[in-house]
Every structure is written in structure tokens, then in C-alpha cells.
Amino acid sequence: MVSTPEQDFDGRTPDLEDRTIVLTGATSGIGRRVAVVLADRGATVAAVGRNEERGRELQATAADAPGDIDFHRTDLADQGAVRELAAHLLATYDDIHALANNAGLASSERTESPDGIELTFAVNHLAPYLLTHELLPRLRESGDGTGNRGGGTAANGGGTSPARVVTTSSGLQDRGELDFDDLQFEAGYDGLAAYSRSKLANATFTVELAERLDAAGVDSVVANCFNPGFIRGTRIWLGSSWRSRLLTWLVAWAPGVGTDVETGAARLVEQLTAPKYGGRNGVYVDEGEESPPDPDARDEAVRRELWERSAELVGVDPNWPEAVDRER
Secondary structure (H helix, E strand, O other), X not given: OOOOHHHHOOOOOOXXXXXXXXXXXXXXXXXXXXXXHHHHOOOEEEEEEOOHHHHHHHHHHOOOOOOEEEEEXXXXXOHHHHHHHHXXXXXXXXXXXXXXEOOOOOOOOOOEOOOOOEHHHHHHHHHHHHHHHHHHHHHHHHOOOXXXXXXXXXXXXXXXXXXXXXXXXOHHHHHOOOOOOOXXXXXXXOHHHHHHHHHHHHHHHHHHHHHHHHHOOOOOEXXXXXXXXXXXXXXXXXXXXXXXXXXXXXXXXXXXXXXXXXXXXXXXXXXXXXXXXXXXXXXXXXXXXXXXXXXXXXXXXXXXXXXXXXXXXXXXXXXXXXXXXXXX
């Protein structure tokens, strides 16, 4: 079994001191565990979630840790709230070394966000797209582009490592379909299909972002995504139908299939801190192993269409990121 940075950490040296990591979906599941581990390793964690009580409880767990957990209450379904969150984060933190787009939900019935967008797509895909857009300039400033992408030179992502955008996808991404004629499931809504579509959108967004970063000459940021596995006890399916809840429960607890919270969290910690992922860009990691994402995520035309549709839905110019000005 290959060890992860979480398992290798000796529990004494705050090896992520002076690192600031934004983590959505931080108050439950793997997100909560990741927040605690990162703070124990000295990081400042900007923990984003909806539930005030769970957020304050999480924040209190870091009282004696080398690092800190700062809770930021936000409804990621609301684009205005996402923009307010980004503005607050930029005003609060001089540096942001990583953004973990980890929040997600599933819904048994078609529901719309405050912006009139199908809820699963809004939270699972558009919120990461918009938050990444808003925070990318700070990530670019915080990451070190002087090192090569063949791997960071400092332990666990410090020193010369680029900043990181890590998005939590799912093994269900390969069951998703990006139907651009009905991207928001206005007809024939199915909760599991909507979730799978949003997770495919996560992988597609990541690959396209990585390609655009390279094309723009940005070497101070990398973008990757991963599947943590079917997490036992996750709250993500609470809003789905009883059939979906039963199916995912059976899968999660099936011998050799389900993943515990600690293992899923360790996979995200690895994405955020391991030197090798400071040297990788545009990869999909499936339960700890690099793997090709769904063919749609590798299709240039599909990626471009999703990117431009997403920009239109959140009201930003699709021509981002801005190219590096080498003469400055």
C-alpha cells in the first residue's frame, strides 16, 4: 500500500506552516477530516460550509493545533454568495496556496438555485468554476512558477510548488453525459444522472483549465481532480431519492468497494500537498491512481463548449485565464 502525506506526517513538525488552503464542503465527510489534518500540519484552512453550528465546531477543533481553521459560512448555490465569499477571502488572506473545490450535493427532485439554475449543476460545477475564476489571480500570485512541473522541490508542496486547484469528482463521472441541448435537465430529470453529469463537468472543467493555464503561460498554478471513492457515511446523498440512497449505501459498504472517510480524506490531502502533484497538471486520479477521465473530458470541442456555457451561466468573460505578460 502506497503511503500518503497524511500517513507519513509525524504529527510534530508543522510542515504546512504559512500555507493557506481554501476548502469547500469542509463541515462534513472527507472535507471535515481534511480540514483537521491540514490544521494539524500547520496550515491555515479557510473552511467553507453552509451549516453554522458544524462550522463553529470544526473551527474549535483547531484550538490547540499548529495551524488554524477559519469558518466561512456560504451557500454555494447562490452566485452572489460565491462572489461575496471570494471577495472576503481575498480581503482576508494575502496568499492562497490551494483551492479545494470539494463541496457537493445530490437531489432527488429537480430544484433550481436562487439564480434559476438546476441545483446539482449549480453547486457541484458552476460554484467551483466561478470560485476558481475569482480566486485565480491570487493563486497565481501565491504559487511559485520558477520551479518546473516535473515536481516540487520542497516537502509536501512547500517552497517552489505551484498553487493548486483541486476539484473533487467521482467515479460516476464516466456515467455522466453532457447534453448541451438540455444541460440543466429541464426534461426527464433523474437525480443520479444529474449528479453524474456534474461530476463529469468537474473532470471536463479541470482538464480545460489545465490546458488554458498552459496556453496562457501560467506555470504558477496547476489544476487536477480526483475520485475519493464511494465514501461510507457521506451526507451527500441525503437529498436524493431513497432508491439512490439505498444503492449508494450498498455500494459504499460492499467488500472491496467502499472507502472510509480517512482514506478518502488522505487522497485529497495528497492532492493538496504531495510534491508530485505540484508537478502534474490536468490529471484525473481515481482512488489514488492516475487514470484517463471520461472521453468527453478529453474532447477539446466538448471542453470548450462546457467552458463557454459555464461562463455565460455565471456571467464572466470566457477568455480566462489571462496570459502571462513576460515583459512586466
